[in-house]
Amino acid sequence: MTKAAVVNPPHPEKWNRICRFDHVARSGSLWYPIHSAYCTGLLEEHGHSVKLIDAIADGISLGQLLTCLSDYQPEMILVNYAIKSSENDISVARALKENLATRVYLVGAACSIDPYQLWNTSQVDGVIDGLYYYPALQIADSISKRKSPTGVVSWHKHLTTEQLDSFPYVTRIYAKHLNIRRYFQSPQLHPFVDMFTAQGMCYWGHCIFCYWQFTLNRDIPYVARSIENVIGEFQWVKTHLPYVKEVMLQDDTLPAQRVRETSKALIESGMNMTWSFYARPDKTMDYETLQLAKQAGARCMHVGYESADPRILSILRKGTTPEIMMQFTRNAQKVGLMIHGDFMIGMPYETEESARKTLEFAKELNVETIQFIIPHVYPETPLIGLLLSEGLLNDSGEVSYPDFTSEQIREFARKATLEYCFRWRYVRSMLPLVFELDELKSILPSILALIKNLRK
Numbered sequence: 001m002t003k004a005a006v007v008n009p010p011h012p013e014k015w016n017r018i019c020r021f022d023h024v025a026r027s028g029s030l031w032y033p034i035h036s037a038y039c040t041g042l043l044e045e046h047g048h049s050v051k052l053i054d055a056i057a058d059g060i061s062l063g064q065l066l067t068c069l070s071d072y073q074p075e076m077i078l079v080n081y082a083i084k085s086s087e088n089d090i091s092v093a094r095a096l097k098e099n100l101a102t103r104v105y106l107v108g109a110a111c112s113i114d115p116y117q118l119w120n121t122s123q124v125d126g127v128i129d130g131l132y133y134y135p136a137l138q139i140a141d142s143i144s145k146r147k148s149p150t151g152v153v154s155w156h157k158h159l160t161t162e163q164l165d166s167f168p169y170v171t172r173i174y175a176k177h178l179n180i181r182r183y184f185q186s187p188q189l190h191p192f193v194d195m196f197t198a199q200g201m202c203y204w205g206h207c208i209f210c211y212w213q214f215t216l217n218r219d220i221p222y223v224a225r226s227i228e229n230v231i232g233e234f235q236w237v238k239t240h241l242p243y244v245k246e247v248m249l250q251d252d253t254l255p256a257q258r259v260r261e262t263s264k265a266l267i268e269s270g271m272n273m274t275w276s277f278y279a280r281p282d283k284t285m286d287y288e289t290l291q292l293a294k295q296a297g298a299r300c301m302h303v304g305y306e307s308a309d310p311r312i313l314s315i316l317r318k319g320t321t322p323e324i325m326m327q328f329t330r331n332a333q334k335v336g337l338m339i340h341g342d343f344m345i346g347m348p349y350e351t352e353e354s355a356r357k358t359l360e361f362a363k364e365l366n367v368e369t370i371q372f373i374i375p376h377v378y379p380e381t382p383l384i385g386l387l388l389s390e391g392l393l394n395d396s397g398e399v400s401y402p403d404f405t406s407e408q409i410r411e412f413a414r415k416a417t418l419e420y421c422f423r424w425r426y427v428r429s430m431l432p433l434v435f436e437l438d439e440l441k442s443i444l445p446s447i448l449a450l451i452k453n454l455r456k
């Protein structure tokens with residue numbers, strides 16, 4: 001048995017590291033360290049002792065982390081490493097290594113960018129490239145046999161349904177190691193829990209900007225858990241975490257077939273649970289599928305619309321069109337499913353005119369919550385290759401075009417949110433939610449973030 005710690009390291013800001021793009025959320029959102037929790041579950045299931053520490057959620061400083069871990073004396077520590085907090089994360093990893101005389105390994109999507117270079121420069125024991133659950137288990141098993149693995153371990157392999165079903169429920173790991181009430185996402189009812197119903201690269205979308213698909217999930221085919229296992233976890237949440245108001249399915253967009261399968265099983269179970277999921281606004285997500293999801297307790301879909309410009313959608317390989325997105329949205333509104341819509345301002349060849357078209361399209365959709373963000377350009381993605389080859393990244397690594405500069409893009413995205421929200425049609429459509437306390441609590445942080453924006 002090896003004593004292990006899995007750490008989301010401290011940072012001066014409320015840093016979201018284990019999510020699809022690392023950032024500090026204006027709405028105050030804080031993501032679960034979901035991959036770390038799955039890894040913790042696998043290690044525990046195989047007899048290792050694990051401490052999962054989320055220093056961001058717990059507001060723990062480096063000093064406090066060192067004190068806590070020196071009492072526990074782990075033989076290995078997995079430290080989550082992210083690209084935008086790289087300096088901070090490496091200095092925490094080094095401090096742990098120097099002060100605790102233990103083995104330290106870096107994990108996370110950013111480890112797949114250049115793992116050998118990272119290992120050479122970080123001065124830690126190792127770097128795990130890819131999905132780190134099984135490599136972490138191999139390392140823990142080796143340490144218990146008095147071996148001390150070092151270097152880069154890569155894992156971009158097939159997982160089976162049996163393997164996924166054998167993981168302890170991640171929600172049970174949250175309940176054991178984390179404070180569930182500290183995690184918050186503005187479109188979700190609070191408190192909520194996250195879970196995956198599948199792992200691996202989604203085969204229905206190959207968007208050129210999608211960070212996880214080209215790092216953590218690269219070459220790992222999509223494999224789903226059995227539906228019985230998924231429903232079993234819903235049941236576990238209902239029984240053991242009765243205060244949880246919503247289950248968020250974190251799959252990188254739930255394919256329509258999976259939505260139907262999950263919905264039917266939830267209806268048959270008679271559990272009456274509230275859940276949300278990532279959805280692609282494409283033809284497969286038809287009216288019947290959305291209606292079934294609503295009947296099964298689905299509440300909100302996170303939808304990446306990105307742009308209303310067909311040329312940009314095609315460059316992004318989004319696999320849908322504005323007409324299909326509009327039809328999908330009207331169907332969702334008809335059945336009563338809420339939508340959190342994501343739009344990007346500044347994708348390749350964006351002009352002020354195409355950005356305006358996207359904003360007008362968003363207003364026409366009139367979904368419940370939205371965000372307009374500027375592109376997060378990550379290494380390893382085809383997006384960065386395209387922008388570099390065309391000379392469309394400025395010295396700060398931001399997209400910038402001759403007629404639509406990075407400053408103009410940022411300003412447009414900021415004002416777009418205000419223009420979207422301060423419309424009578426939007427305000428009128430949101431009024432009924434104000435009288436539902438849970439919904440109000442979930443949208444209030446977005447409104448406060450908006451007011452903060454207004455004051456800038």
Ligand code: SF4
Nearest residue numbers: 202205206207210252
């Ligand atoms: S559909 Fe979503 S998860 Fe899939 S590649 Fe596109 S952005 Fe990524």
